[in-house]
Amino acid sequence: MTGQDWTGRILELEVGPVAHGGHCVSRVDGRVVFVRHALPGELVRAEVTEDKGGSFCRADAVEVLRAAPERVDPPCPLAVPGQCGGCDWQHATPEFQRELKGRVVAEQLQRLAGLDWPVEVEALPGGALGWRSRVRLVAGPDGRAGLRAHRSHRVVALENCPIAVPGALDRALSWKWRPGTEIEVTSDGDGHVHARELATVRGKRRARQLAGGEAVQHAAGRDWRLQAHGFWQVHPAAAETFASVVREWARASPGELAWDLYAGVGLFASVLAAQVGVTGHVVAVESGQRAVSDGERNLADLPQVSWRAGRTEHVLRSLSGKPEVVVLDPPRSGAGREVVQAVAAASPQRVVYVACDPAALARDVATFGESGYRLERLRAFDAFPMTHHVECVALLVR
Numbered sequence: 001m002t003g004q005d006w007t008g009r010i011l012e013l014e015v016g017p018v019a020h021g022g023h024c025v026s027r028v029d030g031r032v033v034f035v036r037h038a039l040p041g042e043l044v045r046a047e048v049t050e051d052k053g054g055s056f057c058r059a060d061a062v063e064v065l066r067a068a069p070e071r072v073d074p075p076c077p078l079a080v081p082g083q084c085g086g087c088d089w090q091h092a093t094p095e096f097q098r099e100l101k102g103r104v105v106a107e108q109l110q111r112l113a114g115l116d117w118p119v120e121v122e123a124l125p126g127g128a129l130g131w132r133s134r135v136r137l138v139a140g141p142d143g144r145a146g147l148r149a150h151r152s153h154r155v156v157a158l159e160n161c162p163i164a165v166p167g168a169l170d171r172a173l174s175w176k177w178r179p180g181t182e183i184e185v186t187s188d189g190d191g192h193v194h195a196r197e198l199a200t201v202r203g204k205r206r207a208r209q210l211a212g213g214e215a216v217q218h219a220a221g222r223d224w225r226l227q228a229h230g231f232w233q234v235h236p237a238a239a240e241t242f243a244s245v246v247r248e249w250a251r252a253s254p255g256e257l258a259w260d261l262y263a264g265v266g267l268f269a270s271v272l273a274a275q276v277g278v279t280g281h282v283v284a285v286e287s288g289q290r291a292v293s294d295g296e297r298n299l300a301d302l303p304q305v306s307w308r309a310g311r312t313e314h315v316l317r318s319l320s321g322k323p324e325v326v327v328l329d330p331p332r333s334g335a336g337r338e339v340v341q342a343v344a345a346a347s348p349q350r351v352v353y354v355a356c357d358p359a360a361l362a363r364d365v366a367t368f369g370e371s372g373y374r375l376e377r378l379r380a381f382d383a384f385p386m387t388h389h390v391e392c393v394a395l396l397v398r
């Protein structure tokens with residue numbers, strides 16, 4: 001700890017560029033301050049919410065003294081400092097949100113992979129509101145469901161949530177819950193609402209299904225049936241969009257071998273299976289046992305797909321053959337060095353990497369680079385409007 005604790009101080013800040021994580025960078029008296037609810041080029045008064053002992057502070061812009069031209073009033077009155085922590089970029093136009101996301105992806109590729117790559121983030125169909133098909137609510141002390149404030153246990157009660165699929169939260173928000181109950185609401189591809197209650201009882205996580213259970217989704221020319229709380233893209237247009245990019249870039253041919261790593265219920269495996277045909281082979285690797293069962297059921301008509309349940313890093317040690325194409329869609333932490341090196345050692349012609357974190361993508365692109373792969377194409381999508389999150393699909397070739 002160096003110097004005084006700044007927590008609670010009000011600082012006047014010239015706001016600099018946006019950083020990975022969505023906060024803007026500012027500097028004052030030799031300290032770095034990450035500012036929420038601000039935009040590059042603004043002059044703001046910001047309250048320090050956290051002082052990390054001299055290394056950096058976090059702050060919330062509480063007054064805008066000079067606004068950026070891209071600033072707008074947030075569509076949701078709760079998307080302001082101290083209120084709902086769900087959206088962090090409602091104060092920028094959707095176009096500017098995408099521009100900022102593009103800058104973040106480009107900066108991560110530059111810093112972590114040494115690549116100068118201009119990035120334009122594409123909007124998905126449907127607009128910036130009413131897209132979120134899964135929301136984790138929590139009941140506050142009065143039993144009303146809401147969302148947590150940013151980096152806090154405090155629950156902000158909601159009347160509605162403008163980024164959620166319209167109507168999806170109505171029942172959950174009208175009920176009285178036991179305080180502290182978490183409620184996960186999922187709206188599926190047919191507009192059916194599924195809900196489950198999550199509670200920690202004597203240190204153990206318990207889930208109780210309240211409504212629905214099996215979700216129906218539609219993408220890549222198929223109807224999918226899966227556990228409603230299992231992984232599926234949260235933006236209703238995302239699965240179809242990513243599947244079509246994978247189809248275009250994977251370009252597997254009949255008779256070839258392809259791997260779908262972090263396969264979920266097999267969205268991309270289905271795309272690869274159509275390309276390799278019945279004379280080819282697709283290996284789908286997924287750690288979630290329920291996802292594997294759902295995947296096997298959904299792709300039962302595709303005998304060329306075989307499933308391996310387990311962690312990619314372990315399963316890869318026992319996979320044989322030389323795939324032409326590998327698709328990877330890891331969680332936020334990325335695939336990591338061990339998996340990337342194992343994929344590169346299998347020597348596929350093409351790697352299609354679907355990524356929800358640009359820093360993890362850039363680190364893994366750098367590791368692929370050490371093994372002779374180069375980034376050939378990259379598309380970025382605004383699959384999470386009103387938040388700083390961005391999804392990328394990258395094509396790597398040897």
Ligand SMILES: C[S@@+](CC[C@H](N)C(=O)[O-])C[C@H]1O[C@@H](n2cnc3c(N)ncnc32)[C@H](O)[C@@H]1O
Nearest residue numbers: 231262263264267286287288311312329330331
């Ligand atoms: C981002 S999702 C992608 C799912 C699928 N590709 C899709 O588009 O629907 C990541 C998936 O990887 C699985 N997963 C997480 N860690 C894993 C690991 N170490 N090995 C294998 N699968 C993993 C998760 O259960 C989840 O289904």
